Amino acid sequence: MKLTRRLTLGLAGGIAALAAGIAPVMAAEMPAPFDNAGEVKIALVRYLSTGDFFQAYLSGVESQAAAIGVDLRVFDSRQDAALQADMVDQAIALGVDGIIIQHGLTEAMQDAAQRALDAGIKVVAFDVDVENPAIPQIEQSDYLLGKLALEQAIKDNGDTWDAGYVYVAGIAPLDRRDVAWQDVKAANPGIRELAMFGTLDNPIANSVANQARSVLQANPGITVVFAPYDEFAKGVKIAVDEAGMTDQVDIYSADVSTADIAAMREPGSAWVATVATNPSVVGEVSVRSLAMLLAGEDPGPNVVVPPTLITQAFLNDNGITNMEELSAKMPQFAHADVSVPAWIPLPAR
Amino acid sequence: MTTQDDTKAHAQGDHPAKVAAKRTPVDLAIRYGFLSLMAGLILFFSVASEGFVSPYSAVFIFQSVAITGILALGVTFTLVVDGFDLSIGSTATSALMLSAYVMVVLEMGAVAAVLACLVMGALVGLVNGLLIVKMKVPDLLATLGMMFLLIGLQRIPTEGRSIATGMKMPNGETTVGKFSPDFLWLGRHRFDFFIDNLIPVSVLILLGVAVLCWVFLELTRHGRLMYAIGSNQRAAALAGTNVNRYKILAYMISGVLASVGGILLAARLGRGDLASGNNLLLDSVAAALIGFAVLGAAKPNAFGTAVGALFVGVLLQGLTMMNAPYYTQDFVKGSVLVVALVFTFALTGRRRGSNH
Numbered sequence: 086m087k088l089t090r091r092l093t094l095g096l097a098g099g100i101a102a103l104a105a106g107i108a109p110v111m112a113a114e115m116p117a118p119f120d121n122a123g124e125v126k127i128a129l130v131r132y133l134s135t136g137d138f139f140q141a142y143l144s145g146v147e148s149q150a151a152a153i154g155v156d157l158r159v160f161d162s163r164q165d166a167a168l169q170a171d172m173v174d175q176a177i178a179l180g181v182d183g184i185i186i187q188h189g190l191t192e193a194m195q196d197a198a199q200r201a202l203d204a205g206i207k208v209v210a211f212d213v214d215v216e217n218p219a220i221p222q223i224e225q226s227d228y229l230l231g232k233l234a235l236e237q238a239i240k241d242n243g244d245t246w247d248a249g250y251v252y253v254a255g256i257a258p259l260d261r262r263d264v265a266w267q268d269v270k271a272a273n274p275g276i277r278e279l280a281m282f283g284t285l286d287n288p289i290a291n292s293v294a295n296q297a298r299s300v301l302q303a304n305p306g307i308t309v310v311f312a313p314y315d316e317f318a319k320g321v322k323i324a325v326d327e328a329g330m331t332d333q334v335d336i337y338s339a340d341v342s343t344a345d346i347a348a349m350r351e352p353g354s355a356w357v358a359t360v361a362t363n364p365s366v367v368g369e370v371s372v373r374s375l376a377m378l379l380a381g382e383d384p385g386p387n388v389v390v391p392p393t394l395i396t397q398a399f400l401n402d403n404g405i406t407n408m409e410e411l412s413a414k415m416p417q418f419a420h421a422d423v424s425v426p427a428w429i430p431l432p433a434r
Numbered sequence: 435m436t437t438q439d440d441t442k443a444h445a446q447g448d449h450p451a452k453v454a455a456k457r458t459p460v461d462l463a464i465r466y467g468f469l470s471l472m473a474g475l476i477l478f479f480s481v482a483s484e485g486f487v488s489p490y491s492a493v494f495i496f497q498s499v500a501i502t503g504i505l506a507l508g509v510t511f512t513l514v515v516d517g518f519d520l521s522i523g524s525t526a527t528s529a530l531m532l533s534a535y536v537m538v539v540l541e542m543g544a545v546a547a548v549l550a551c552l553v554m555g556a557l558v559g560l561v562n563g564l565l566i567v568k569m570k571v572p573d574l575l576a577t578l579g580m581m582f583l584l585i586g587l588q589r590i591p592t593e594g595r596s597i598a599t600g601m602k603m604p605n606g607e608t609t610v611g612k613f614s615p616d617f618l619w620l621g622r623h624r625f626d627f628f629i630d631n632l633i634p635v636s637v638l639i640l641l642g643v644a645v646l647c648w649v650f651l652e653l654t655r656h657g658r659l660m661y662a663i664g665s666n667q668r669a670a671a672l673a674g675t676n677v678n679r680y681k682i683l684a685y686m687i688s689g690v691l692a693s694v695g696g697i698l699l700a701a702r703l704g705r706g707d708l709a710s711g712n713n714l715l716l717d718s719v720a721a722a723l724i725g726f727a728v729l730g731a732a733k734p735n736a737f738g739t740a741v742g743a744l745f746v747g748v749l750l751q752g753l754t755m756m757n758a759p760y761y762t763q764d765f766v767k768g769s770v771l772v773v774a775l776v777f778t779f780a781l782t783g784r785r786r787g788s789n790h
Binding site: 291 | 483484485486488490491494497498527530538570589593594595596600601602608622631634636677699702703704705707708709710711712713714751754755756757759760763
């Protein structure tokens, strides 16, 4: 065991040295320690990794790390909270300079994060609250995500309508989006929630479609469905199409992907608007915030990446068919002006 | 009355010998208890939930159980030969990804996509069967391994991304293929039946598959031999049955039906969604197990499986229309399964004990 660990460390060290050797020598105007960026090692310790969102987040982290020229290690605990804590210790043993903790459970990560700080390592956390003032929180604002979608719904439909709401309690981002829904309902007594449904049985879209169809049949008066997660919205759209209620129901959602764009742009699609934060932008912001910490700057205790409203009309008017085109046509989606000191090179687009 | 019941029971594939046995109230409870429970539920929902009784509602229920129903019929075959197939859920989601891959990335048509999926399903079943009969790996373990293998395999070609038109592939190219309209027809077309656009293709496929499975298992020699293998493998072998071949056949049927489910799922979703398929597996196994209780069969049977799937569909439709949250639905599904298993094992066991 001891031998294996030593061997692994040795190997990792060797690879690190090699990587440092071939890493591009970056502009000298970057502050220490980035005047020699190839020597800087950072680790991404992940809790969640399967799915498009996490894949895109990783690609954002990778491209920003490459733009600065630091040496990035990725640890993937695949939803094992204990393993994730062990991986933080592994990263400490590896002698990294900074750690990004991506998701995880507060209870499991708190101590591990403190151990990293004690070892003199800078830490930022994305979407997990490790309850430590020395660790900046990177977050996409789920509350704003919900709020923007609902404001659009009110703009399109007035403030009096019967709604269906898709929600599963106990999932942190959905809970935060739910706060926006509760606030909007309280502020607009004309909005009636006729039905609340939702499930995370996968394939989620298929299960939600089955539920939504029953709901639409039981409540034919529903004109707006608030489905603040794109898998939910996809399911509702299938049900609306199958029930032939495309003209009557409008769907407002959160998140976006290439497939979502296609679904929103189908002729006569009921899915009229979504609000999203680009996950790869969140990945880039995570790396930049960590880099600021390493250079002795302060990104602030809460780094919020603002969401963007994307309407069906905008997609149609600009002929957008995938995420790349969306980024090109909507600059605020492709890049967030968050944690951007002048010295950090941005990823090429 | 008796004659009518006899013919009915016979048509539903029960042993004539059982029908001849004396009817006690317990017998009646075992035979018709589950069906009456279902009738009662339908009655309850009709009163409690406005709009539950309508042709659309009936079609919705069939459609919502079409995919799990088809998978459940597949798993019924493996249960009949005293095996088990844990890989059906991931076979279905692999077929979902494969059909999307064939059309969106390889830019081929609907026929190619469907064929590729069916072949993949048959291959998965063949490998499962060979592992079990040739390598002597226990069925649960062999198919568990296959399940994990497929969950991983379906993600490799796209590096863990879902497949949609216009997505970026790992090599940087953008996909231009589309889901063929013929393929989507499978998931979205509705046939006219008194009312325009009423019956979806998937429901007809479910009904067709159910009838075929029932005919195969109950009316053909092959079906009888499968049951014989399930009840006593050695005796069946001594009587000259090629046990290994029938077992492999059962797993292949299971794999092919799972891929049919995956094709219908892909046609409904219109994209290659990443999913483990574990819920599909659990729901379809539940349907097949509930099927044991229908008509007091106490064994895997195609009619029971179809009724079991419908039972779950009726419950979920009714509960959703009454705004019940999703966790109560899991709770209710679990309760139904437990009740069905009690019907099967406790009551049937008592009857056997007293009659033999």
